[in-house]
Amino acid sequence: AQTVTQSQPEMSVQEAETVTLSCTYDTSENNYYLFWYKQPPSRQMILVIRQEAYKQQNATENRFSVNFQKAAKSFSLKISDSQLGDTAMYFCAFIPKGTYKYIFGTGTRLKVLA
Amino acid sequence: DADVTQTPRNRITKTGKRIMLECSQTKGHDRMYWYRQDPGLGLRLIYYSFDVKDINKGEISDGYSVSRQAQAKFSLSLESAIPNQTALYFCATSDSRQLANYGYTFGSGTRLTVV
Numbered sequence: 001a002q003t004v005t006q007s008q009p010e011m012s013v014q015e016a017e018t019v020t021l022s023c024t025y026d027t028s029e030n031n032y033y034l035f036w037y038k039q040p041p042s043r044q045m046i047l048v049i050r051q052e053a054y055k056q057q058n059a060t061e062n063r064f065s066v067n068f069q070k071a072a073k074s075f076s077l078k079i080s081d082s083q084l085g086d087t088a089m090y091f092c093a094f095i096p097k098g099t100y101k102y103i104f105g106t107g108t109r110l111k112v113l114a
Numbered sequence: 115d116a117d118v119t120q121t122p123r124n125r126i127t128k129t130g131k132r133i134m135l136e137c138s139q140t141k142g143h144d145r146m147y148w149y150r151q152d153p154g155l156g157l158r159l160i161y162y163s164f165d166v167k168d169i170n171k172g173e174i175s176d177g178y179s180v181s182r183q184a185q186a187k188f189s190l191s192l193e194s195a196i197p198n199q200t201a202l203y204f205c206a207t208s209d210s211r212q213l214a215n216y217g218y219t220f221g222s223g224t225r226l227t228v229v
Contacts, residue, residue, distance in 0.1 A: 033214045037217075043222055043223040044222050045204065045206075045218075047216075047217050050214075050215075050217065091156060095213065097214065100145065100162065100213070101147075101162065101172075105156055106155060106156040
């Protein structure tokens with residue numbers, strides 16, 4: 001079965017510091033896409049960053065970057081210069097190429113401390 | 115207006131009652147989904163639809179039914195609500211040609227409490 005594991009249910013970080021959220025996944029597929037979603041207290045699911053498995057270069061979106069290790073099936077999210085507005089639940093998800101359905105992790109609740 | 119609109123935003127209902135959650139979208143996407151979110155479990159797929167005539171069960175469809183009234187509308191029904199259906203419900207849409215690039219577009223969720 002294809003699964004996504006987020007081993008850190010909760011984390012906290014001081015404002016302006018850097019934090020890394022971990023995500024591992026299990027799949028026999030070779031082509032797939034990986035995503036991180038942010039869910040703030042407003043409940044809205046917001047796409048943070050995406051990575052294509054066939055690309056070795058790690059994706060970056062402003063303060064958000066990933067460390068994608070395909071052999072290790074690891075897809076961690078690094079948030080630099082953390083801001084209070086980064087306080088949210090973060091979900092890791094992947095989808096095999098050509099399929100329809102996200103497989104989500106259980107989430108990591110991040111709190112940014114002033 | 116939001117691209118994906120869910121109504122109601124919050125709802126409290128009694129055990130045994132029938133309830134419908136509604137979802138409409140202006141994205142023009144062909145695919146629509148219903149997920150439920152529970153603490154510690156992430157998001158799990160209830161039903162999905164690739165077009166008006168194509169509806170499929172997800173991993174946790176028992177106790178739920180859906181209707182795709184039009185390309186833009188996809189409703190979820192709980193025929194006889196029970197307390198363990200208390201959860202946050204999300205509707206999502208995707209373009210089958212762009213799923214990998216843009217992912218899902220989510221609604222803002224319906225928090226359902228069954229008492």
